[in-house]
Amino acid sequence: MSLKRIDLLICCGSGCISAGALKIKERFHAVLSEKGLTNEINIIETGCMGPCDYGPVMVIYPEGIFYKKVTPEDVDEIVAEHFVKGRPVQRLMLQDEDKTIAAHKEVPFYQKQVKVALANCGFIDPESLEEYIATGGYEALGTVLTQMTPQQAIDVVKESGLRGRGGAGFPTHMKWKMVHDRKEDQKYVICNGDEGDPGAFMDRSLLEGDPHRILEGMMLCAYSIGASQGFFYIRAEYPLAIKRIKQAIEQAREVGLMGKNIFGTDFCFEAEVRTGAGAFVCGEEMALIHSIEGERGNPTPKPPYPAVSGLWGKPTVVNNVETLANLPTIFVKGAKWFSTMGTETSKGTKVFALTGDIRNTGLVEVPMGTTLREMIFDVGGGMIGGNEFKAVQLGGPSGGCLTAEHLDVPVDYETLKARGAMMGSGGVIVMDDQKCMVNVAKFFMDFCVDESCGKCSPCRIGLKQMYNILDRITKGEGQEGDIEELQRLGETVAKISLCGLGQTAPNPVLSTIRYFRNEYEAHIKDKACHTKVCRDLFHFKIDKSRCIGCSLCSRKCPANCISGSREDKYTIGQVDCVKCGNCQDVCPVKAIDRIPGIHSDVTAHKEALLKRKARED
Amino acid sequence: MKTLADLKKIREKAQEEMKLRGSSVRIKIVVGMGTSGIAMGAREVMKTFLEEISNRNLTDVIVTQTGEKGLSSLEPVVDLIEEDKPKVTYGNMTPDKVKKVVVEHIVNGRIVSDYVVATGN
Amino acid sequence: MYREICSKYAPDKDNLICILHEIQNSHPQHYISEEAVQTVAEYLGVPANHIYGVLTFYTMYSTKPRGQNIIRLCESPPCYIKGSENILHKLMTLLDIEVGETTKDGCFTLELCACLGVCGNAPVMMINNDVYGDLTEEKVEEIIEKVRRG
Numbered sequence: 001m002s003l004k005r006i007d008l009l010i011c012c013g014s015g016c017i018s019a020g021a022l023k024i025k026e027r028f029h030a031v032l033s034e035k036g037l038t039n040e041i042n043i044i045e046t047g048c049m050g051p052c053d054y055g056p057v058m059v060i061y062p063e064g065i066f067y068k069k070v071t072p073e074d075v076d077e078i079v080a081e082h083f084v085k086g087r088p089v090q091r092l093m094l095q096d097e098d099k100t101i102a103a104h105k106e107v108p109f110y111q112k113q114v115k116v117a118l119a120n121c122g123f124i125d126p127e128s129l130e131e132y133i134a135t136g137g138y139e140a141l142g143t144v145l146t147q148m149t150p151q152q153a154i155d156v157v158k159e160s161g162l163r164g165r166g167g168a169g170f171p172t173h174m175k176w177k178m179v180h181d182r183k184e185d186q187k188y189v190i191c192n193g194d195e196g197d198p199g200a201f202m203d204r205s206l207l208e209g210d211p212h213r214i215l216e217g218m219m220l221c222a223y224s225i226g227a228s229q230g231f232f233y234i235r236a237e238y239p240l241a242i243k244r245i246k247q248a249i250e251q252a253r254e255v256g257l258m259g260k261n262i263f264g265t266d267f268c269f270e271a272e273v274r275t276g277a278g279a280f281v282c283g284e285e286m287a288l289i290h291s292i293e294g295e296r297g298n299p300t301p302k303p304p305y306p307a308v309s310g311l312w313g314k315p316t317v318v319n320n321v322e323t324l325a326n327l328p329t330i331f332v333k334g335a336k337w338f339s340t341m342g343t344e345t346s347k348g349t350k351v352f353a354l355t356g357d358i359r360n361t362g363l364v365e366v367p368m369g370t371t372l373r374e375m376i377f378d379v380g381g382g383m384i385g386g387n388e389f390k391a392v393q394l395g396g397p398s399g400g401c402l403t404a405e406h407l408d409v410p411v412d413y414e415t416l417k418a419r420g421a422m423m424g425s426g427g428v429i430v431m432d433d434q435k436c437m438v439n440v441a442k443f444f445m446d447f448c449v450d451e452s453c454g455k456c457s458p459c460r461i462g463l464k465q466m467y468n469i470l471d472r473i474t475k476g477e478g479q480e481g482d483i484e485e486l487q488r489l490g491e492t493v494a495k496i497s498l499c500g501l502g503q504t505a506p507n508p509v510l511s512t513i514r515y516f517r518n519e520y521e522a523h524i525k526d527k528a529c530h531t532k533v534c535r536d537l538f539h540f541k542i543d544k545s546r547c548i549g550c551s552l553c554s555r556k557c558p559a560n561c562i563s564g565s566r567e568d569k570y571t572i573g574q575v576d577c578v579k580c581g582n583c584q585d586v587c588p589v590k591a592i593d594r595i596p597g598i599h600s601d602v603t604a605h606k607e608a609l610l611k612r613k614a615r616e617d
Numbered sequence: 618m619k620t621l622a623d624l625k626k627i628r629e630k631a632q633e634e635m636k637l638r639g640s641s642v643r644i645k646i647v648v649g650m651g652t653s654g655i656a657m658g659a660r661e662v663m664k665t666f667l668e669e670i671s672n673r674n675l676t677d678v679i680v681t682q683t684g685e686k687g688l689s690s691l692e693p694v695v696d697l698i699e700e701d702k703p704k705v706t707y708g709n710m711t712p713d714k715v716k717k718v719v720v721e722h723i724v725n726g727r728i729v730s731d732y733v734v735a736t737g738n
Numbered sequence: 739m740y741r742e743i744c745s746k747y748a749p750d751k752d753n754l755i756c757i758l759h760e761i762q763n764s765h766p767q768h769y770i771s772e773e774a775v776q777t778v779a780e781y782l783g784v785p786a787n788h789i790y791g792v793l794t795f796y797t798m799y800s801t802k803p804r805g806q807n808i809i810r811l812c813e814s815p816p817c818y819i820k821g822s823e824n825i826l827h828k829l830m831t832l833l834d835i836e837v838g839e840t841t842k843d844g845c846f847t848l849e850l851c852a853c854l855g856v857c858g859n860a861p862v863m864m865i866n867n868d869v870y871g872d873l874t875e876e877k878v879e880e881i882i883e884k885v886r887r888g
Contacts, residue, residue: 009736044730061703064737122649122686122694133624134631142621198814198853201653208651209684236759236798237854239867240652255627256618264619277755277796280852294754294782296795353857355816361858363687393815427857429816443815451852453795656856656871689858692871 006041006083007061019055020072027075041083054094067092112379114341116349117165117202117325118365121209126244129251132212138257140331141216145223145263150180153224157327159335161347166192166283166320167398167424168500169346169413175317178307179225182315187227190311190318191218193234193241194288196280197396198447199427202351202363203321207234207241210325211248215271217324219262220331222269225317230271233288236278246273280451284499285318287453298455299499320425322351342368346412350423354380356430357387373407376430387432391515395424397444397451398504400511401437420511422504436533437516438523442470444508452501459502462493466509476536476598478524483513528597535579539599542583544569546591553583553592574599643677644723647696651685658711659693665712666695669719678723691734697722708734739764740777749782754792757782758799767803768847797851805840805847807885811863814853822861826850828875829863832882845886 010025025043032038054068065088067078074092081087124131132138144153158173179187191214195203207214218230234242249271252258260268274292281287282297289311291297310316326348330338339347346368352375355361359381366375372392376382383389391401394411400421402409409415413423431440445467454460466489469482490506497503513520522528529537542553542562549566559578564570572583584592618624648654648663666680688694691708697718698704705728707718714732721727743760747753761774770793779786793799811817811826826837829848833841840847856862859871863878870881 044728044733061736118687121651121684122688124683125647125681126684127682130627130631131635133628134635136628138624139621139628142624146621195855196853199816199857200853201855201857204855205651205653205685205687235855237851237864238652240655261619263621274752275755275759277759278798278851279796291755292752294751294792296791298795355857355860356819360688360690361860362689362691363685363858365687397815427816429819429857431819435819440815443818447814447852652869653856653859653871656859656862656869689856692859 007044008041009044009059009061011055011057019069021056023072024056024058024070024075027072028079031075031079035079035084037079037083060088063088066094068094112366112370112374113364114349114367115365116329116338117206117213117322117351118209118363119329120213121205121363124210126209126211127247129212129248129255129257132210136332137212137328138216140328141219141223141257142263144220144331145265145267150224150226153220153331154180156331156335157224160330160338161335161342162323162326162330162338163346163413164320165322165326165350165425167197167395167422169423172319172323175307175319176221176225178305179227179315179317182308184315186229186314187225188311188314188316189218189222189225189227189230190285190288190292190316191230191232191324192283192285192288192318192320193232193238193245194276194283195235195238195321195425196283196451197398197425197427199355199393199396199429200353200425202353202426204238204241205363206321206325206351207232207238208244211241211244212252213328214245214321214324215248215252215258217327218271218319219258219269220327221317221319221324223267225315227317228268228270230269231292231311232271232273233276233282233292234273235276235282237276242273242275249273279453280447281453281499281501284501287499288318289316296453298453299501301498322426343410343412343415345414350411350426352426352428354428354430356392356428357384357432357435358382358430359384368412369410371408371410372402372428375411375428376407380430383430383432385432387434389430390433390435391431391437391440393421393429393431393440393444393508394427395422395507396427396429397447398422398500398507399424399427400507401440401515402511403515420507420514422507434531434533436474436529436531437512437519438470438529439474439533441509441512442467442474445470445505448501448505452505456498456502458493459497459499459505462489462497463502463505465489466493466506470509473520473523474529474534474536476523476527476534478520478527480524482524483517483520486510487513522596526597530596532594532596537598538579538594538596539574539602540572540577540579540581540584541593541595541599542570542572543591543593544571546589548589548591550588552586552588556582556586558582574601575605642679643699644679645696645698646678646680646723647683647698648680649685649692649694650682653685653689654693657692657709661712662693662695662710662715665715666719669716670723673719673724675723688734694734703737705733706735707732740774741781744778744781751782751784754778754782754784754789755796758789758793762799766806767844768805768808769800769803771801803840805844807846807865808849809846809863809865810849810851810854812852812854812856812861813850814857816853816857817861820860822873824875825861825863825873825878828878829882832879846882 056070057068059066081089120135154173154176162172163169193203222230232245276282279297282291284299285306287297287299306316306318342348349365349367351365353363364379391403393401402421416422449463449467452459490510494503494506532538547569549569554562559576561573561576562570646666650659670678693710695707695710696704718729721729747757762770775786775789779789833846835848837848837850854862856869856871861873862871865885
C-alpha cells in the first residue's frame, strides 16, 4: 500500500524543461531521500500545464498549491517548510497585483476561461441524450414553454445583451422580434453551421460535442418567434457534425422533446438537416437560404431581410451555432448573470479558435473584453519555436491584422472594428516574426477570389485586380503607386459589393497596409522581402568563411548552378538559381544564408535581356 | 416526457449514472472523439482500449466518448475517471501508450505521468 | 441506380443538394454523369440546366470521373502558416500528379480545398470522409500507403 500523502506535480512540458524543470526534479529526489521522505511524497512529471512563461511550475496536492519560477535552491525550502511543516512558501506563489494566488485552479491560464457555450464539450458523451439532461439540459426549454410567453422570452434575450456570434454581432433579440411581429402562419428558424472562415472551428466542435444544446437553443428561438420548423445548414466538410445532429434530432423525437405538444404545451416543432457542398459564400444568410431551397448559393440584395422574406419567402431567423449554444444557459442562469460578463456593448463570453504559431492551439472561451495578450500568452501559452510575436489575424478573411501594439486592447465587437479588424467568427491566427505580411495578405485575397460567387462585379473583378497587384509585388514587379491603388480598389469593393463577403474581403489587405506599410514599401522599392519568404525577393549566399568545400550543395542542386572546389569553396550562380533551398537544407555546417533582396547579378542579367529584346524588335 | 417533473426524473437518474455510483464500474475511460481527435488517431486509441480491456477480461471498466475539449495540440485526449479521485487527462495518445496506460494505470493503479496533461476538473 | 437514389427523397427541389451528394458518393468514380443529371431533372421536374447551374456552383461536385479516393488538402492560411505547401509538394511527387489530376491507376485524385475546420491540428487533409491532422512528409507517405492498401 502506498503511504504517499503528497502529490508533487512538476511540469515537464518543453517550456519548463527549457527553464530547468529536470534539474529541479533531481534536486527534489535528492533532498527527499536525504530527509527520508521518499515514501511520503509522490513526484509526478506532467505534460505542459500551459502557463509556460512562469516556468518551471509545479502543483502540490492535496492543497493544489501552485508554485512558479522555482529554482533548485528553492527546493530545500519547499521540502522543509511546505512538506515537513505544512507551511506553503508564499514567495513562490503567483502575485496578482496585491493578492497572492495559491491554488492551481486560480491561475490565469485556467481562470480566464469561462465556459458557457463550451461547458459540456469534452465532458459529456455527445451521443447520449441522458448525459445532456444530467447537466441540466432541456430545463430551459421546459421552463420557457410552460412559464413564459414568446414576448417574455425575447425580453430575456434582450436583457442578456446577446449578439450574433457569427461575425457581424447583430443583437439577437432584434432579429427575433422582427420575425415574432410578422403575422404569418409559417415561419422558419435556421441554424447557420456553414462555418467557412479559415481558422475557425468552434461551430464544428459545438455541433459535434454538444448537439442537444444547439437543438435546445434552436427550439427556444422557434418558440419565441412562432416557428414550427427548423433547419440545420451544416457544411459537407463536417460529416461528424452532421451525423451527431441528426442523431440528436432522432433522440429528442423519441422521448417527445420534439414533435407535437412538447412539454404538454401547444408548441410543435420539427427540425431537419441540410448540407452544403463546398461554397464559402453560403455562410451569408441569403446565400444560405437559397442553398437550402436547392439553388445556387448566390446572395441577393437586402432588403428584404430574411426576417421579412426568408426561406421560401417566409419570415426566417438565421442564427449562428454559437449564438444558439448560449441560449439554454441564459435561460437557466438568467439574463443578469450573462450580462455581468463582458463589456459595455458586448456581453457574455466568446469562443476563440487559437491557431498558427502558438503553443496551445485549440478552442478557448473567455469573457468579452479579454485582451489579446491574455488570450495569446496566458491562455494560449505564447509563441512556439522561440520567435517573437508579430501579428494576429482576427476574423478570418473578413477580418484584419493587428499588431503587438494592440495586444492590450479589450476584445469586443466595437474595439476590433475601430482598429480595422473584426470579431468574425472568432478565428485567431497568430503569426511570428518569420511571416511576410504582404504574402499573408495575398494569401487571404487568393481565398476570397476563389470563393467569390461572381454575382456582383465589384467583388468578382475588384478582388481579382487586387490579387494581381499583390502577386506582382511579391514577385518583385511592384510599382510606385501600387499601395495607393490597392487602397482605392479595396475601399471601392468594400463599399459597393452586394454581400458581406465582398464588403469585408479587402480588410486583410487594408489592415496590413495600415500597420505594415514599410513591408509593402520594401517589397516595391527595395525589391526585398526582409522575412525572406517571397521567393523572388531574396537570394541564397554561401558564406565562404564558413564553407568547408564538401560539395554536397553542388551535388544536390537541381539547377546545377553551384560550382567551386575544396580549396576555393563554393559559389551559387545567381542567374540560374531556382531558390529551391536544397543547398541550405543539406549544408552540414549551415554556411548558406538567405539574404533579402534580388542579387545584383540577376538584376544585371534581366536588364541585359531587356536590352537585347529591344534591339531585336 | 411531458412535464418538467418527468425531465427532473431523467436528470436525477442520469446524474447518478454519471457519478459511477451504484454500479460496478470502477473506472470510466472517456475518449475525445471530435474531428480533431479522430484526425489525430482517436479511433485507433478507442479501438485499442476496447481490445486491451476485453483481452484482459476487465469487467469493471467502461469506455465512452465525448466531443472536443479545445486542446487541439494535445489530441487524441483521454480522461480516466475513478470515483473519489481527481480525473486524469492523458494527451497525445497512441495505441502503444494506451497499452501502457491499461497495464499501469487501470490494472496496477499507477498513473503514467509521462502522458498526463492535466489532473482534476 | 440513379432513380433509386432519387426515390429516397421527396421530389422537391430543396432536396437537390442531398441527392447530388448521394449520387456522387455512390459512384465508384465520384462524379455526376450526364445521365444522372437527366434522371434527377426528370425526377424533380426541373430543367437539366438548373441542375448544372447548381452542380457547377459548388466545389465539391465533379462532372468528370475521378479516382476511388479523393484527397482534399486544406489550402487555408492556418494550414499554410504551418507548412501545407511542403505537404502539397510531397503529395504531388508521391502520386506523380498535379492538383486536379487522378493517378494512372485511378486510385487517387488530388484536390485543394478551403478550410476544413481542424485548424488546431494544421496542416490537415481529408481523404474521402476521414480527416488527417498535424501532417508531416513522413506521415503523408504512411497514410497514402495505408489508404492504397485499403
